Amino acid sequence: MAGIQNLKGLAKAEKYYTDYGTRAKELRAQGNRVIGYISALSPVEILTASGVVPFRLKGNVEEAITKGDAYMETIVCPFVRNVFDSAIKGKFHFIDGMVLPHQCDSLDRTSDIWRDYLNLSYFHFLNVPHVTDEPSIEFMKEILRLFISTIEDFTGNKITVDSLKKAISLHNENRRLMRSLYDLRKSNPPLITGSEMMKVLVAAMGLPVYESIELIKEIIEDVKGRKPLTDGQRKRIMLIGDQIDSVIITDTIEKAGAYLVMDDISIGSKMYWQDVDEDKEPILALAERYLRKLKIPTTFVDTGGTYEENLNARFGHMRKYIEEFNVEGAILFIYKYCDPYGFEVPAIKSYIEAVAVDVLYLEDEYSISSLARMKTRIEAFLEMIA
Amino acid sequence: MAFFLGIDVGSGWTKAAICEDNELKSYAIVPSGGDYKKAAKEATNLALKKLNLSVKDIKCTVATGYGATMADFANDVISDISCHAKGISVLFSNVRTVIDIGAQFTRAITIDNDGRIINFIMNEKCAGGSGKFLQVTARILHVNIEELGRLSLESKKPVEFTTACAVFAESEAISRISEGARPEDIVAGIHKAMASKIMTLVTRVGMNPDYAVTGGGGKDIGLVKAIDNELRSKAYIPYEPQITAALGAAIFASSK
Known part of the structure; x- marks a missing residue:
């Protein structure tokens, strides 16, 4: 894997896409903690602020579910079953813990299965409300505070207002850059294909935010100059x-x-x-x-x-x-x-x-x-x- | 003189149609089996033979169907949905809804005046309402699939099936047989269950009074009658329903 660090831009994204998790594995080997999350509803800013590497779990559409069905009923959505199958087969052996949000039934009702069978050092069920009114915002704030306190206990690192603001600013920068890359699809024909974009999106979700920022910058440079x-x-x-x-x-x-x-x-x-x-x-x-x-x-x-x-x-x-x-x-x-x-x-x-x-x-x-x-x-x- | 070939590599059967001046001159139907390339060549050669032609007499070939890319000698590939639409528009210019019942898939397609697709829907990953259902029924009853239509028309008391799933219908059919149900009533019941499944596809895509039934299912008179009962009208059935998409492909080839 030593070669990856020498790759740049799209070539690097391609490698991270193909060997998904390779960077998180390296970072773990260097002593970092890696926390898995599974959906867009996970506040990655809090993970970043706590100093852990947020790592989005994914399945593999080319792989049959062979072990997962022994734990989860087949009424559970095929994505959740596939990701769990990967997890129970040990593909995410490098994660220290995971956070799972209250989102759909397939996630909520399997949270105990993830918690009990993966035996991770950290597991947090993020009880996100389902409505958006004012009381729910108040509730959500409490839920986020609770999440912060559990991750602080786990890492021993205090999340301060400043560290949280810094993480927010980094993730916003990451978002802004990704949107700039998306902008290069506005021309006709687009400068970047949908499949290249897919590789970038997957690569980015397996990286700490500062590395994602660097990667997207390189890719924008790559793509901008294309005819x-x-x-x-x-x-x-x-x-x-x-x-x-x-x-x-x-x-x-x-x-x-x-x-x-x-x-x-x-x-x-x-x-x-x-x-x-x-x-x-x-x-x-x-x-x-x-x-x-x-x-x-x-x-x-x-x-x-x-x-x-x-x-x-x-x-x-x-x-x-x-x-x-x-x-x-x-x-x-x-x-x-x-x-x-x-x-x-x-x-x-x-x-x-x-x-x-x-x-x-x-x-x-x-x-x-x-x-x-x-x-x-x-x-x-x-x-x-x- | 210019000849154009349409080749439809389906999951069950491979069909070749040769046209001259947008008119069908010859066709052939062979089982697709496990080698789609071979089947495509076989069907083509058979259809050519009937006209004493050789491959060089074909000016352009369009392939379609599940295994279209396996017909690697074709000049172009067009989806079977477009080809069905085109084929039917040539056969029956007034038809606006096409119900195609293939071995694995059933499609309902609405088309405009020029035979272009307006909308379409296919059965999802489920054999309910597809030719698979008929194959399963024929196997249980130990009759030829071609006989199902005639048998169905003899029924006086169709069995009510409570499932539209081909797999569950098999066990349901077996339970009915064990209770003494007549084979013709089983077949008529299966036809009714398929027709109601097909009806839901047609309802979703938009029903027009002038509709055609194509594909292997169009050869099953019992099934067609059950569909007519559901849709309260009368289907247009091509002389050879199974080659509709191949014909459409040949028409597309003619305009290339």
Whole structure:
């Protein structure tokens, strides 16, 4: 692995994507503590402020679940089962602990399984509320304080207002840079492909924030100087979904003849689009960022206004993406047994179709077993909107 | 004289269609088996033979279907959904909804005046409503799949199936047999269950009074009748329903 440090930019991201976890492993070997998290709802700023390396757990769509099903029922979502399968097989042997949020049933109801069978030195269930009103913000602040105190106890490092502010500022910088990289997809053709972007997103989520910042800077330099590809007119597609983390999906879309130019996925824009307000008291700013600014289907949004106003509050960001990135078609890709997204499908579909952008709705396992089936649908969809 | 070839490599069968001036001149259907490349060549050669032609007489080839990329001699690949739409628009210009019942997949497609897709839906990772259902039924009853249609029409009291899942339907069929249900009533019950599953696809995609049933399922008169009952209308059935996508591919090839 000595070679990785000599690689730069996209080549480095590619390596981190392929050997996911390699950097966290090195950092652990150097005496750092590594804490795993699993979704966009995990306040990484607190982990950074405590001095640990936040490391996002992921599964592998190319690997069958062989051990995990002995612990988790098959009604649990295929992503959660796959990640747990990796964990129980020892693939994340280098993590010291993990934080799991109150998010969907597949996470909540399996938290005891993660806690009891992985035998980690640190495990924290982050009891995030599901509504966004004022009392919930107060509750969220307490939840964040509780999280801080458990991680302080574990590391022995005190998280001060200053260290938290510094971490927030670093993560905001990371987000700003990632958004600048996304900006390079706005041209037609985009300067960076959807699959390259996927590799960058996965690489970044396995790095400490300061290394992610450096990596994204290098990649922006790499990509900025490129000449746009000119391989004919292709439709510009946005990918919507939750834990999509494989280039196999993005490749399938792009090889069918599309430009993947934007996403609303958990490891993508959901991580990078909303900053934490640096002018506010940090705990309040974090509570607002994760409970109100981050739009995920497990958070119930009720503006108190009309149905249309609620839809705008929940999905308005997607319409902005459509305008800013000139999106011509959307692929809504949902995992089977994902209740929160499953319930959102009709609303998302009609909301996007209302701005004259067609939506292809796909439902699948977290696995490549039915890729050919998906390919047919994507090809037909592109032919349909051509 | 110019000939154009459409080749549809499906999960069950591989179909070749040769057109001249947008008119079907010859076709062939062979099992896809375990070697899609071989099947594609076989179907092509059979269809060519019927016209005493050779590969060099084909001006352009379009491949489609689940294994389209295996027909590596094709000039282009177009999705089977587009090809079904195109094929049907040539056969029945008034049809606006296509129900294709293949070995593994069932698709409902709505099309415009020019045979372009307006919308489509496929059965998800589930064989309910697909040709698989018919294969399973034929196997349990030890009858040829071709006989299912005729058998179904003889039914006086179709068995009510409580599941649309092909796997569970198998055990349900066996329980009904053990209770003394007649084979024709089992088949008619299966057809009814498939038709209601297909009905949900059609409802989602948008129903038009003029619809066609294509694919191997279109050859099963019992199934078509059950679909007609569900949709309260009468389906257009091509002379050879199974080659609709291959025909569409050949039409696409003609315009290349």
